[in-house]
Amino acid sequence: MIKAEQKPIEEILEYLAPHDHILLSGCGACVTVCHAGGEKEVALLASALRMARQSAGRPLEILEVTPARQCEPEFAQELTDTIGRVQAVLSLSCGVGVQTLTRHFPVTPIYPGVNTAFLGETVEHGLWAERCQACGNCILEKTAGVCPIARCAKQLLNGPCGGSSNGKCEIKRETDCAWQLIYDRSKSLGQLHRLTEIIPAKQWGTQSRDSGPRSIAREDLKV
Amino acid sequence: MSSFDPKIVAFCCEQSGVPAAEMAKHLNLSLPERLELVPVPCSGRIETLHLLKALEGGADGVVVFACHEENCRYLKGNVRLKGRVEYARRILAKIGLQQERLEIFRLATNSGVKFAEFLAQKADQLGQLGPNPGKKE
Numbered sequence: 001m002i003k004a005e006q007k008p009i010e011e012i013l014e015y016l017a018p019h020d021h022i023l024l025s026g027c028g029a030c031v032t033v034c035h036a037g038g039e040k041e042v043a044l045l046a047s048a049l050r051m052a053r054q055s056a057g058r059p060l061e062i063l064e065v066t067p068a069r070q071c072e073p074e075f076a077q078e079l080t081d082t083i084g085r086v087q088a089v090l091s092l093s094c095g096v097g098v099q100t101l102t103r104h105f106p107v108t109p110i111y112p113g114v115n116t117a118f119l120g121e122t123v124e125h126g127l128w129a130e131r132c133q134a135c136g137n138c139i140l141e142k143t144a145g146v147c148p149i150a151r152c153a154k155q156l157l158n159g160p161c162g163g164s165s166n167g168k169c170e171i172k173r174e175t176d177c178a179w180q181l182i183y184d185r186s187k188s189l190g191q192l193h194r195l196t197e198i199i200p201a202k203q204w205g206t207q208s209r210d211s212g213p214r215s216i217a218r219e220d221l222k223v
Numbered sequence: 224m225s226s227f228d229p230k231i232v233a234f235c236c237e238q239s240g241v242p243a244a245e246m247a248k249h250l251n252l253s254l255p256e257r258l259e260l261v262p263v264p265c266s267g268r269i270e271t272l273h274l275l276k277a278l279e280g281g282a283d284g285v286v287v288f289a290c291h292e293e294n295c296r297y298l299k300g301n302v303r304l305k306g307r308v309e310y311a312r313r314i315l316a317k318i319g320l321q322q323e324r325l326e327i328f329r330l331a332t333n334s335g336v337k338f339a340e341f342l343a344q345k346a347d348q349l350g351q352l353g354p355n356p357g358k359k360e
Contacts, residue, residue, distance in 0.1 A: 008317070009318060040272060054356065067276075
C-alpha cells in the first residue's frame with residue numbers, strides 16, 4: 001500500500017495562515033493503515049491546529065471528515081456540500097487523493113498534509129518499508145519474489161554489486177542487500193539455477209514514469 | 224504561589240491512580256481546587272487524542288497517574304502510554320505550548336501522599352506558567 005507521513009505542523013500552519021475555516025479530510029484507505037491520515041490522525045491534527053491558532057489569537061474552525069477512499073470520484077463528490085462551506089481543504093490522503101479533490105473542486109485550495117513516501121509493507125507495528133516502485137513491468141517471478149528495483153539502491157538486475165558485505169548494503173549498512181535476499185530465497189526454493197538467466201535491461205523510457213504520467217484504460221469497464 | 228488557579232485533568236489508572244486518589248481523599252489530604260479525575264481501566268487505554276482534547280477543552284495541565292513500568296496488569300499498557308505522552312509532548316512543543324502541561328506520574332496503590340504532593344507541585348508549576356493559551360475560550 002501507499003505509505004505516507006505527516007508534514008511538520010509548522011509547515012501546515014504556514015499554508016493555512018490565510019484561512020479561518022477549513023475542512024480537514026483524511027482517507028480511510030492506505031494512509032489509515034500507516035497511521036498518517038486516518039480518522040484518528042485527522043482528529044489529532046485538528047486538535048493541534050486549533051490549539052496552535054487559538055494560542056496565536058486567530059482561531060481556526062475545522063470540519064473533520066474521513067471518506068473511505070479520497071482517490072475515488074464518488075467519494076470526492078460526496079464532499080461537495082461540505083467543501084462549499086469552507087475556504088480551503090487540508091488533505092491527509094496521499095498525493096493521489098489530493099489531486100482527486102483538486103480535479104473536482106477547481107476554486108477551492110487543496111493543501112497536502114502528508115508527504116507521500118513510497119509503496120511499502122508493514123514490517124511490524126510502527127515500521128513500514130519500501131517494496132515496490134511501480135516500475136510498470138514486474139520481474140518478481142525471476143527474482144524469487146524480492147524486488148531489486150525497490151530494494152537495491154543501485155537497482156541492479158543481475159546480481160549484487162561489489163559493495164554487498166555480510167548481507168548488508170554499502171549505501172545503508174542497516175539495509176539488507178536485495179541480492180543477498182534473492183540468493184537466499186532462491187536457494188531455499190531450490191531455484192538457484194534461475195539466477196543464471198540474464199534479466200534484460202528495463203525499458204524505462206516506454207514502461208515507466210520516464211515517458212510521462214502513465215494511465216491504464218479498460219474499454220470493457222467504461223460506461 | 225501564583226494567584227492563578229489552574230484546571231488539571233488527571234487520568235488515573237484503576238490499578239494505581241484511582242486507589243491512590245481514594246487514599247488521598249480518605250486521608251483528607253489537600254488537592255487542587257479545579258481537579259478533574261478521569262478513571263481509566265489501564266493507562267494504555269489513553270490515546271494521544273485524549274491528552275490533546277483535554278488541553279483543547281479547557282485544561283491548563285494534564286497528568287496521567289499510571290503504574291510503575293513493568294508493573295502493568297495488562298503487560299504493556301503503561302509502555303504504550305509512555306510513547307503516546309512523548310508524542311503528544313512533541314506536538315505541544317511544535318504548536319508553542321509548554322511541555323510541562325502534560326506529564327506522567329508513576330505510583331502504586333498505596334501512594335496517596337505522593338498523589339497529593341505531586342498534584343500540589345503541578346498546580347504550583349501550572350500557576351507559574353499561567354493559563355493554557357490553546358484552550359477554547
